[in-house]
Amino acid sequence: MRAIVTCECCGYRQAVARPIRRPEQFHVICHGCEGVLLVEVTSADLRQASTPTAGHAPQAAGGVGTSV
Ligand SMILES: [Zn+2]
Numbered sequence: 001m002r003a004i005v006t007c008e009c010c011g012y013r014q015a016v017a018r019p020i021r022r023p024e025q026f027h028v029i030c031h032g033c034e035g036v037l038l039v040e041v042t043s044a045d046l047r048q049a050s051t052p053t054a055g056h057a058p059q060a061a062g063g064v065g066t067s068v
Contacts, residue, residue: 001041001049009035020046 003016005028012032016039023043027036 001046003039003041003045005037005039007032007035007037009033022046 001020003018003020004013005016006013007030010030010033012030014028014031016028018026020041023041023046025038025040027038029035030037
């Protein structure tokens with residue numbers, strides 16, 4: 001997924017060009033004020049991001065070792 005991060009200092013919005021496949025936290029540098037932003041991706045965010053907006057893709061029934 002691609003995360004859109006809004007800086008809480010200056011309100012600058014930027015896309016995080018980083019493949020995110022699991023819940024994690026990381027830092028990005030704001031391009032507006034150069035402040036450090038903590039980005040937290042939750043499993044709910046991932047689930048929402050992976051939901052196709054049109055049609056429906058076949059999904060694995062879950063379990064460990066789901067291939068990319
Ligand atoms: Zn900023």
